[in-house]
Amino acid sequence: MSGVIVTNPPRAAAADVEELARHGVATVHEALGRTGLLGPALRPIQQDVRIAGTAVTALCWPGDNLMIHAAVEQCAEGDILVVTTTSPCTDGLFGELFATALRHRGVRGLVINTGVRDTAELRAMDFPVWSAAVSAQGTVKATGGSVNVPIVVGGQQIHPGDVIIADDDGVMVVPRLRSAEAVKASEARIAKEEASRLAFADGQLGLDRYGLREALVRLGVTYQSYEEYVRDAGAGAGPGAVPGTRS
Numbered sequence: 001m002s003g004v005i006v007t008n009p010p011r012a013a014a015a016d017v018e019e020l021a022r023h024g025v026a027t028v029h030e031a032l033g034r035t036g037l038l039g040p041a042l043r044p045i046q047q048d049v050r051i052a053g054t055a056v057t058a059l060c061w062p063g064d065n066l067m068i069h070a071a072v073e074q075c076a077e078g079d080i081l082v083v084t085t086t087s088p089c090t091d092g093l094f095g096e097l098f099a100t101a102l103r104h105r106g107v108r109g110l111v112i113n114t115g116v117r118d119t120a121e122l123r124a125m126d127f128p129v130w131s132a133a134v135s136a137q138g139t140v141k142a143t144g145g146s147v148n149v150p151i152v153v154g155g156q157q158i159h160p161g162d163v164i165i166a167d168d169d170g171v172m173v174v175p176r177l178r179s180a181e182a183v184k185a186s187e188a189r190i191a192k193e194e195a196s197r198l199a200f201a202d203g204q205l206g207l208d209r210y211g212l213r214e215a216l217v218r219l220g221v222t223y224q225s226y227e228e229y230v231r232d233a234g235a236g237a238g239p240g241a242v243p244g245t246r247s
Contacts, residue, residue, distance in 0.1 A: 003059070005070055006148035009160035011054040014078060016179035017163055021052030023186040025169045027193075031185035036172040039154030042111060042130045043170075045119045049128045050167035053080035053108040054176075057160050059146045062089035062114075063137075067145035068098060074147055077106030080164040084113040084151050090133035092117035099127040111164060111171050113153045130171050 020028055029037050058071040062085045071081055081102060083093065094110060095118035102110070109128035115135035116122070122129055148160040156173050158164070163174040163182070174182045199209055207213050224232070 003067070003144040003146035004149065005074065005146065006160065007074060009148050010176065011079075011161040012163045012174070012176040012179040016183050017052050017054060017078065019183045020163055020165050020174060020179065020186065021050060023165075023190065024050055025165050025167050025172050027189050028165055028174065028182055028186050029172050031189040032174065032178070032182055036156060036174055037154070038111070038156050038171045038173065040170065041132045041154065042113070043132075044166070044168060045116065045129045045131065045134065046123050047168060049109075050165075051080065051108045051128055052163060052165045053078050055080060055082045055158050055160055055162045055164050055173070056107075057148055057151045057158055058083045059149060059151050060085045060093065060114075061143035061145055062087050063091045063093075063139050064141060064143045064145075065093040065098075065139045066141040066143060067147055068093060069141065070145075071147045072098065072101050072105070075102060075105045075107045079105075079107050080109050080111060080166070081107055082111045082151065082153065082158055082164060084153050086145070089114040090135050091115050091137040091139050092135040093139050094129070094131075096121040096125070099125060099129075103127060109166060111153070111166060128166065130166050 056071055056075050056079045058067045058081065060067045060083060068083060075081060092115045094112055094116045099122055103125070110130070112129070112131045114131070115133035115137065116129055116131045117134065117136050119134055150157055150159050158173050159176065161176045163176065163179050165172050165174065196209060200206070
């Protein structure tokens with residue numbers, strides 16, 4: 001497998017990245033019309049950590065972490081390294097030594113669609129990681145791949161320089177050219193949620209605030225007293241039957 005290492009790709013504006021980190025994955029995902037989520041397979045090895053940064057991408061061969069070594073050289077302050085392989089792999093491609101090198105370069109974390117190891121050490125050094133697996137299985141360094149090319153993780157295309165946001169809820173990508181749009185949409189989402197939070201704290205129901213009573217009527221959902229429900233649901237049932245079931 002031949003490959004290419006692309007140097008100095010354009011990156012999203014640092015100010016946009018910082019704002020998106022403050023809002024988090026769930027808010028930005030909703031604000032952008034529920035797009036960009038990398039799926040539930042990527043899970044954090046730590047808790048209560050939220051980061052955002054610009055993507056440096058690495059495409060590796062399964063069981064081979066040569067291109068992660070090449071990617072480290074291309075990483076800079078504020079980046080997040082995003083790694084995938086040409087076919088499914090759960091081997092531990094990344095560990096403490098890689099994290100030490102990336103920390104020196106100001107990298108904020110790792111998103112990897114394979115396995116990691118040294119997880120206790122990674123947590124101890126406060127290097128955030130989201131991975132698809134944890135595995136002590138080692139790797140080789142024998143096959144060429146690519147760095148800073150478009151890759152696909154969880155059905156989402158990631159270009160170098162795109163914004164990666166990661167927290168306890170998962171990982172998402174914001175295209176570089178949409179970062180400013182994402183900030184504005186997220187701020188609007190936050191304002192809307194704050195208004196709802198105040199209303200709910202004051203006792204308003206979501207059924208009324210969101211006009212959901214009309215939806216219940218449209219869908220044919222009806223209200224019954226408990227006595228009516230037991231009478232209707234239990235008709236023809238034998239002794240001891242649970243209301244709502246038929247014997």
